[in-house]
Amino acid sequence: MKAVVLCSGLATRMGGTIKPLIKVAGREIIYRTLKILQDNGVDEFIIIANKINKNALTKFLEENGFKFKIVVNEQPERGSGYSFYLSKDFVNGRFVLIMGDHIFEEDFIRNALKLDGLICDCDSKFVNVEEATKVLVKNGRVTDIGKHLNNFTCIDTGFFILTKDIFTIAEKLIKEKKVVELSEIIKEAKVNVNTLNGYFWMDIDTPEDVKRAKKIIVRKSVKKGEDGFISRHLNRKISPLISEKLIDRIDPIHATIMSFLVGILSSLVVFYSIPLSGIIYQISSILDGVDGEIARAAMKTSKTGGWLDSTLDRYVDFLFLTCLAVNSLVNYEWILALFAIFGSFMISYTTERYRAEFKESFYKRHRPVVFGKRDERIFLIMLFCLLSPWVDIFYLFVVIAIVTNLRVVESILRVILLKR
Amino acid sequence: MKAVVLCSGLATRMGGTIKPLIKVAGREIIYRTLKILQDNGVDEFIIIANKINKNALTKFLEENGFKFKIVVNEQPERGSGYSFYLSKDFVNGRFVLIMGDHIFEEDFIRNALKLDGLICDCDSKFVNVEEATKVLVKNGRVTDIGKHLNNFTCIDTGFFILTKDIFTIAEKLIKEKKVVELSEIIKEAKVNVNTLNGYFWMDIDTPEDVKRAKKIIVRKSVKKGEDGFISRHLNRKISPLISEKLIDRIDPIHATIMSFLVGILSSLVVFYSIPLSGIIYQISSILDGVDGEIARAAMKTSKTGGWLDSTLDRYVDFLFLTCLAVNSLVNYEWILALFAIFGSFMISYTTERYRAEFKESFYKRHRPVVFGKRDERIFLIMLFCLLSPWVDIFYLFVVIAIVTNLRVVESILRVILLKR
Numbered sequence: 010m011k012a013v014v015l016c017s018g019l020a021t022r023m024g025g026t027i028k029p030l031i032k033v034a035g036r037e038i039i040y041r042t043l044k045i046l047q048d049n050g051v052d053e054f055i056i057i058a059n060k061i062n063k064n065a066l067t068k069f070l071e072e073n074g075f076k077f078k079i080v081v082n083e084q085p086e087r088g089s090g091y092s093f094y095l096s097k098d099f100v101n102g103r104f105v106l107i108m109g110d111h112i113f114e115e116d117f118i119r120n121a122l123k124l125d126g127l128i129c130d131c132d133s134k135f136v137n138v139e140e141a142t143k144v145l146v147k148n149g150r151v152t153d154i155g156k157h158l159n160n161f162t163c164i165d166t167g168f169f170i171l172t173k174d175i176f177t178i179a180e181k182l183i184k185e186k187k188v189v190e191l192s193e194i195i196k197e198a199k200v201n202v203n204t205l206n207g208y209f210w211m212d213i214d215t216p217e218d219v220k221r222a223k224k225i226i227v228r229k230s231v232k233k234g235e236d237g238f239i240s241r242h243l244n245r246k247i248s249p250l251i252s253e254k255l256i257d258r259i260d261p262i263h264a265t266i267m268s269f270l271v272g273i274l275s276s277l278v279v280f281y282s283i284p285l286s287g288i289i290y291q292i293s294s295i296l297d298g299v300d301g302e303i304a305r306a307a308m309k310t311s312k313t314g315g316w317l318d319s320t321l322d323r324y325v326d327f328l329f330l331t332c333l334a335v336n337s338l339v340n341y342e343w344i345l346a347l348f349a350i351f352g353s354f355m356i357s358y359t360t361e362r363y364r365a366e367f368k369e370s371f372y373k374r375h376r377p378v379v380f381g382k383r384d385e386r387i388f389l390i391m392l393f394c395l396l397s398p399w400v401d402i403f404y405l406f407v408v409i410a411i412v413t414n415l416r417v418v419e420s421i422l423r424v425i426l427l428k429r
Numbered sequence: 430m431k432a433v434v435l436c437s438g439l440a441t442r443m444g445g446t447i448k449p450l451i452k453v454a455g456r457e458i459i460y461r462t463l464k465i466l467q468d469n470g471v472d473e474f475i476i477i478a479n480k481i482n483k484n485a486l487t488k489f490l491e492e493n494g495f496k497f498k499i500v501v502n503e504q505p506e507r508g509s510g511y512s513f514y515l516s517k518d519f520v521n522g523r524f525v526l527i528m529g530d531h532i533f534e535e536d537f538i539r540n541a542l543k544l545d546g547l548i549c550d551c552d553s554k555f556v557n558v559e560e561a562t563k564v565l566v567k568n569g570r571v572t573d574i575g576k577h578l579n580n581f582t583c584i585d586t587g588f589f590i591l592t593k594d595i596f597t598i599a600e601k602l603i604k605e606k607k608v609v610e611l612s613e614i615i616k617e618a619k620v621n622v623n624t625l626n627g628y629f630w631m632d633i634d635t636p637e638d639v640k641r642a643k644k645i646i647v648r649k650s651v652k653k654g655e656d657g658f659i660s661r662h663l664n665r666k667i668s669p670l671i672s673e674k675l676i677d678r679i680d681p682i683h684a685t686i687m688s689f690l691v692g693i694l695s696s697l698v699v700f701y702s703i704p705l706s707g708i709i710y711q712i713s714s715i716l717d718g719v720d721g722e723i724a725r726a727a728m729k730t731s732k733t734g735g736w737l738d739s740t741l742d743r744y745v746d747f748l749f750l751t752c753l754a755v756n757s758l759v760n761y762e763w764i765l766a767l768f769a770i771f772g773s774f775m776i777s778y779t780t781e782r783y784r785a786e787f788k789e790s791f792y793k794r795h796r797p798v799v800f801g802k803r804d805e806r807i808f809l810i811m812l813f814c815l816l817s818p819w820v821d822i823f824y825l826f827v828v829i830a831i832v833t834n835l836r837v838v839e840s841i842l843r844v845i846l847l848k849r
Contacts, residue, residue: 312786319782327771343763351747354774364785366732
């Protein structure tokens with residue numbers, strides 16, 4: 010399947026920059042849509058460009074390995090319908106038509122590809138209805154379309170699945186008039202309408218739109234399923250704010266290293282001030298969410314990055330408990346440190362070994378009642394560190410050693426009893 | 430695709446027991462073949478039984494959830510060709526024909542299903558040629574077949590892929606004579622021949638065959654790819670001998686628990702005699718291979734079993750080093766124990782986390798030069814334990830702490846540099 014991408018508009022409200030190449034949450038608008046389409050079976054892109062942006066677009070698409078054809082619209086003033094018409098000889102059968110300045114979340118595109126006609130949204134949560142193109146639908150087909158309809162059924166998402174027939178009508182209109190907008194062709198062809206409601210999609214018209222889209226994309230990139238209690242109720246309230254600030258400036262690997270270094274710092278601060286070290290350790294736990302959020306939001310996830318992040322987390326956890334033990338435990342108390350470190354590690358080990366064996370997350374099937382996930386452990390450790398002027402750190406090791414090992418035993422029993 | 434299974438023979442040389450239900454290496458002969466065929470797309474089995482074994486076979490196949498039809502041969506004395514002829518109305522198109530007393534390894538069956546005609550073996554390593562059915566092939570077709578051919582091309586494996594045409598010739602022969610053997614039909618039909626050489630397959634005729642097949646199956650179940658140096662050159666020389674003794678008596682989970690208990694015992698013996706504890710720990714390492722061998726040989730592998738085995742290994746490793754530390758380390762030396770335990774765990778953790786993320790074994794792509802796999806660590810620990818009257822155990826912790834952590838750092842660098 011091919012996709013036609015209209016990029017011939019002049020970005021007047023964006024200060025004349027090339028709109029499809031504007032970075033939103035760390036990735037160019039056009040990259041976002043094309044990458045998702047490509048991952049879902051679209052194998053060639055017909056890019057309708059103008060004389061100004063054609064070179065920059067060509068260079069960008071080549072660098073990112075997309076299979077594409079550039080068609081230059083020499084008369085962009087003839088309207089979006091005319092631009093679209095230029096793709097006529099490059100498509101066949103069923104094809105996708107999208108706007109080069111629209112952003113869609115992956116679930117939207119995946120579902121839209123199963124439908125046909127104009128994809129509309131009856132519950133558009135993320136779009137300014139005032140500015141949007143509205144559609145009046147009768148008997149499942151477009152009856153009227155435009156920005157200023159008073160009576161309308163739903164919002165035009167700018168995502169179409171069309172067939173070559175549409176060009177007969179396009180040609181007729183283009184022969185009749187000088188300026189033809191895409192909406193006129195759609196209305197004249199009485200394109201059928203399918204709805205996909207409530208997904209995130211937006212057209213990017215102003216710098217404010219860029220900011221708003223970034224915020225939404227970062228929030229949607231917060232991974233939910235596997236978070237512990239502290240992560241859900243504290244860490245993930247703060248980390249997206251940091252991710253939003255950093256996403257245009259750094260790559261995920263930088264965030265991984267930053268969180269690692271803050272973790273190492275917290276371990277060293279143990280010898281200077283235990284309460285302060287506890288706070289820094291908790292900060293590193295919050296920062297630990299940032300790399301994943303940036304990676305998902307900027308479509309830069311990598312398996313190596315995920316593996317490295319987990320591995321470095323284990324170093325931080327080990328070093329912190331070891332420094333705390335060196336600083337605070339005497340004589341045979343250190344056996345507790347062994348048990349605490351062992352238990353902490355076994356929580357991570359058993360869940361990863363499970364994922365390797367069963368090819369799914371441990372937490373998809375199991376919800377242990379004993380707490381002990383990393384975010385929960387770190388928060389508990391911070392509490393004890395803050396209380397250290399009054400409560401001996403020895404008791405922290407007692408609690409961690411007992412709780413983590415109990416949790417591992419619970420996990421073992423669950424897996425054996427459920428037989429997976 | 431359907432499969433016809435001839436089970437109407439009377440097991441005269443096996444003391445009249447029901448041959449397809451004889452356990453070889455912990456699994457019934459017929460289960461082995463049917464399970465592999467089922468896993469490779471055969472969806473129904475036509476079982477030709479006799480009056481004596483029909484009830485036992487029905488019960489067994491029902492209990493194991495196979496989809497099957499039983500056809501009872503009331504006149505088994507009319508020969509194997511007559512038995513086969515009874516399946517006529519139950520198959521269509523292309524179908525498999527196998528003998529109920531044959532064992533085939535999975536790779537043989539997987540490849541045979543892609544071929545057709547009589548599958549022969551020109552390089553039969555596992556079969557007594559004296560006793561085997563020989564085939565003379567000309568122009569790719571059976572010219573002569575029988576046990577007593579002097580001039581022959583290859584050995585009949587007892588595995589056929591046939592089409593319904595064969596029954597025309599079978600019917601003709603059965604109308605002509607009272608006793609018709611399968612080989613007569615095959616010869617008369619000039620069935621085409623395909624060869625698969627060197628795979629393990631056997632027909633089970635005598636109690637000695639059962640023993641021999643068991644030995645071969647257990648040896649073939651030794652997992653090679655991920656073993657460390659000590660495992661390859663010591664542990665895996667001994668563990669198959671133990672597996673062979675135990676496979677008819679115990680399930681894999683019992684072997685897991687046995688190896689775990691021996692590991693726990695070795696930890697406790699630390700307080701009594703360190704050299705002895707080292708030896709017992711090494712024995713537990715050898716036993717650690719038995720559960721997997723039994724599971725694969727007896728076709729009883731389970732993900733839960735694999736997960737539990739790894740988890741219990743971590744307990745044994747932790748407990749042994751902890752007991753050794755408690756017994757031998759003083760004052761601040763115990764920091765070494767923390768590093769040794771951490772490093773040992775991180776070797777396991779990083780490889781499992783890798784497998785969870787990349788969906789393949791760490792060792793498929795990486796061959797770290799620093800040693801440190803579990804079998805290697807345990808062997809080193811045993812050596813130090815044996816030398817403990819002369820060398821302080823303190824140095825064992827120094828070596829383990831350094832080597833394991835070096836190995837983890839090497840793994841991290843490898844993954845980062847290779848980007849996976």
